[in-house]
Amino acid sequence: MKTERTLSADHFALAYPETSRYSNVWSQLWVTVMSTGERPVKAPSYQNSVVDELLQRDAAKDLNRINQRLSDYVNREPVPTLRAIDIKAPKLNFPEGQEVPEIKAKAFEIDHLRSAMASHGCLIIRGLFSSTTMADFCRVIDLAMEATEGQPKQGEDAASIAETFLNPPSELASVVPKPGLDFARAFHKEGGSAMCVESASISEYLLELYESAGIKKIVADYLGEAPCLSALKWVLRRPTLPINRDGWHQDGAFMGEGINSLNMWIAANHCGGESGAPGMDLLPQRLTEILGEGEGGAVFDWSVSDHAMKTSQSNNAIIAPAFEAGDALFFDHFLLHRTQYGNDFTRPRYAVETWFFGERNFPSNQVPLSW
Numbered sequence: 001m002k003t004e005r006t007l008s009a010d011h012f013a014l015a016y017p018e019t020s021r022y023s024n025v026w027s028q029l030w031v032t033v034m035s036t037g038e039r040p041v042k043a044p045s046y047q048n049s050v051v052d053e054l055l056q057r058d059a060a061k062d063l064n065r066i067n068q069r070l071s072d073y074v075n076r077e078p079v080p081t082l083r084a085i086d087i088k089a090p091k092l093n094f095p096e097g098q099e100v101p102e103i104k105a106k107a108f109e110i111d112h113l114r115s116a117m118a119s120h121g122c123l124i125i126r127g128l129f130s131s132t133t134m135a136d137f138c139r140v141i142d143l144a145m146e147a148t149e150g151q152p153k154q155g156e157d158a159a160s161i162a163e164t165f166l167n168p169p170s171e172l173a174s175v176v177p178k179p180g181l182d183f184a185r186a187f188h189k190e191g192g193s194a195m196c197v198e199s200a201s202i203s204e205y206l207l208e209l210y211e212s213a214g215i216k217k218i219v220a221d222y223l224g225e226a227p228c229l230s231a232l233k234w235v236l237r238r239p240t241l242p243i244n245r246d247g248w249h250q251d252g253a254f255m256g257e258g259i260n261s262l263n264m265w266i267a268a269n270h271c272g273g274e275s276g277a278p279g280m281d282l283l284p285q286r287l288t289e290i291l292g293e294g295e296g297g298a299v300f301d302w303s304v305s306d307h308a309m310k311t312s313q314s315n316n317a318i319i320a321p322a323f324e325a326g327d328a329l330f331f332d333h334f335l336l337h338r339t340q341y342g343n344d345f346t347r348p349r350y351a352v353e354t355w356f357f358g359e360r361n362f363p364s365n366q367v368p369l370s371w
C-alpha cells in the first residue's frame with residue numbers, strides 16, 4: 001500500500017528543508033504554492049499576513065482567555081432544550097440541479113440554513129471567508145501540525161513560532177485527563193489533524209475571525225440559543241494520504257442524539273470533486289437518528305462501513321462537492337459523511353472543522369468551552 005503523502009507540505013519539507021521554514025522571503029511564496037496547490041496570492045514580496053498577525057498576538061492573554069473558556073464549563077450539566085432540528089423550518093427553493101443546497105455568502109439569510117438543514121441536513125455557503133485569508137491559513141495549519149507532531153522550528157523565529165503555534169491551555173489536561181488527552185493527540189497525529197486549542201492564539205484568532213464574519217449571530221439564530229464550542233471537535237485538518245475508505249460516520253454516534261449542534265467545516269484550499277485534493281463525501285439527506293454500524297467491518301463502533309454504505313440505497317446519492325478556499329459546509333450530528341475517499345489524490349487538503357453546540361444543550365464528552 002502506498003503511504004507516501006504526495007506533494008504534501010511534509011513531503012516538500014523533507015525535500016527542501018531550507019525553504020519550508022516560515023520566512024518572509026520569496027521562498028515563502030513557493031512553499032505556499034507547493035504545499036497547498038494554490039496559485040500565488042501576491043507578488044514575490046508576499047508575506048503570510050495571517051502567520052504575521054498570529055506572531056504579533058499576546059500569547060499569554062490568549063492563553064488566559066482559552067483557559068477561562070474551558071473553566072466556564074467545569075461542573076456544568078447540559079439541559080435538554082428544544083433542538084434546532086425540532087423547530088419547523090421554512091421551505092425555500094434552491095436553484096434546480098444542486099445536489100447540496102448552496103448559497104453565496106452575500107445572499108445568505110438564516111432561512112437558507114434552516115431550510116437546507118431540514119431538507120438535506122447540510123448547506124454550502126460559498127465565499128463565507130476571504131479566500132486570501134484561508135489560503136494563508138494553510139500555512140498556519142502546517143505550522144500547528146509540525147508543532148504538535150514534535151517538529152519544532154529552528155532559527156530566529158523558533159521561539160515565537162513555538163509560543164504561538166503550540167501553547168495549549170493548562171486547563172485542558174484537567175478537563176481531558178490522561179489517558180484521554182494522549183489518546184486524542186495520537187488519533188489526530190495519525191489522521192493528519194490537530195485540535196485547535198493546542199494553540200490558544202490560533203483559537204482566539206479564529207473566534208475573532210468568526211465573529212467578524214457574523215458566525216456567532218448565525219449560529220445563535222439557528223440553534224435558538226447562544227453557542228458554545230468544543231475542545232475536542234474544533235480541528236485543524238490536513239488529512240494524511242491515503243484516505244481511509246471506512247470513514248463514514250455520524251458525529252451523533254459519539255456525541256449523543258439529543259444535542260443541539262451545528263458544524264461549520266471551512267475549506268482552506270481548493271478541494272473535493274475532481275480537484276485532486278480530498279474534500280468531503282456526503283449523503284445529503286435529513287437523517288434524524290443514528291444508523292447501525294452496518295455489516296462488513298466498520299472501523300470504529302461509531303463508524304459505518306463502506307460496504308454497508310455501498311449495499312444500501314444510499315450509494316446512489318453520495319456526492320463529493322468541490323470547494324474553494326473560504327467556502328463553508330454546515331451540517332449537524334446526524335449527517336453521514338467521511339473525508340472524500342479516493343486513491344489518486346495528488347494534493348493535500350486543508351480545512352477547519354468547528355462544532356458549535358447550544359450553550360445549554362451540549363455534549364459534555366466533547367469538552368465544551370464558552371464563547
Ligand SMILES: O=C(O)CCC(=O)C(=O)O
Pocket residue numbers: 237239251263265279280337338339340351353
Ligand atoms: O475534514 C474531514 O475530512 C473530516 C471532517 C469531519 O469528519 C467533520 O467535520 O465532522
